[in-house]
Amino acid sequence: MDFLPALPDGNSFGLILESRNLRADNKETTLAITDKTSEFYDQLTLNWEVSNPLGYFEWFKGRMKERYNIRKNAIAESYKIDIEDVPDYKIKTSLQKAIQILKRHRDIYFKDNLEKRVSSVIISTLAAHAYNGNSSLTETLLELTKNMKTYIIKTGNEYQITNPVNPVENFADKWNNNDDLAIAFRNWIKLAHQDIIDIINGEDNIFENIEIKDKYIEKFGKKSFNNAFGKSLKKYEEKFGKKSGIIAGTTAISRVSKPYGGDCHN
Structure with missing residues (x-):
């Protein structure tokens, strides 16, 4: 079984959607996904990819x-x-x-x-x-x-x-x-x-x-x-x-x- 580290990111993602006048109905279950190849790996920023399987x-x-x-x-x-x-x-x-x-x-x-x-x-x-x-x-x-x-x-x-x-x-x-x-x-x-x-x-x-x-x-x-x-x-x-x-x-x-x-x- 593979595990992918992630962090809750509903608030940040909600702000992104709202800034673009988009609905943010499911923002509470949004996750920020880690990426070891990213230069921002060691810091949570808006550049992290997001996912929302739930x-x-x-x-x-x-x-x-x-x-x-x-x-x-x-x-x-x-x-x-x-x-x-x-x-x-x-x-x-x-x-x-x-x-x-x-x-x-x-x-x-x-x-x-x-x-x-x-x-x-x-x-x-x-x-x-x-x-x-x-x-x-x-x-x-x-x-x-x-x-x-x-x-x-x-x-x-x-x-x-x-x-x-x-x-x-x-x-x-x-x-x-x-x-x-x-x-x-x-x-x-x-x-x-x-x-x-x-x-x-x-x-x-x-x-x-x-x-x-x-x-x-x-x-x-x-x-x-x-x-x-x-x-x-x-x-x-x-x-x-x-x-x-x-x-x-x-x-x-x-x-x-x-x-x-x-x-x-x-």
Whole structure:
């Protein structure tokens, strides 16, 4: 386990935001990050980098608040415990599951082109912005892959994906030095959207043709594919009374493992 020394820095960071007429809603959880390569390492100054993982988590949780609370209540009732006793890590919404699946698709898509791989924080931030509270995992995947790009601000040749808890930080700053990164994102998210549509619609007899099905398993990874689309495959089998050839032991969608999961059953 790695540790990165840091100091609380809410007051100083709040002053920076206020001086730029920016909101400072999450300043209390801001941390000043140490950097041994900096000439200011031995003195706390405004030149230190800042981070706010707790503030980001609270923002992210707020984007799925309604669905999050529904899941939390369901878990409390299932285990017959007080809702306050349900730990955060037990709660997996459709947004969290969708992000996990998109990250896996990203990993496979960029496996031979790692320098252009879309960062996890960009995926999580754009997905959280695009999420509308849908409980269905497949519908959430469709909505996210369709709408995530609309939350990228472009002014002239400059891209902006603002850190929601640090408005002076731009997650897309590297894109502004290398347009190929922005192009790589657009190409990847377009393909992910089309792949999901094809799977849901059963294009190319995907549920019957093992070779075609394996092509999509290769794109998403076996576990993510089964978790995301196992229910659709099962419905197909029930409707047509035939086996799709899907790998035995398909995992229920609600069992997607950490770090991200979901709360739907269709």
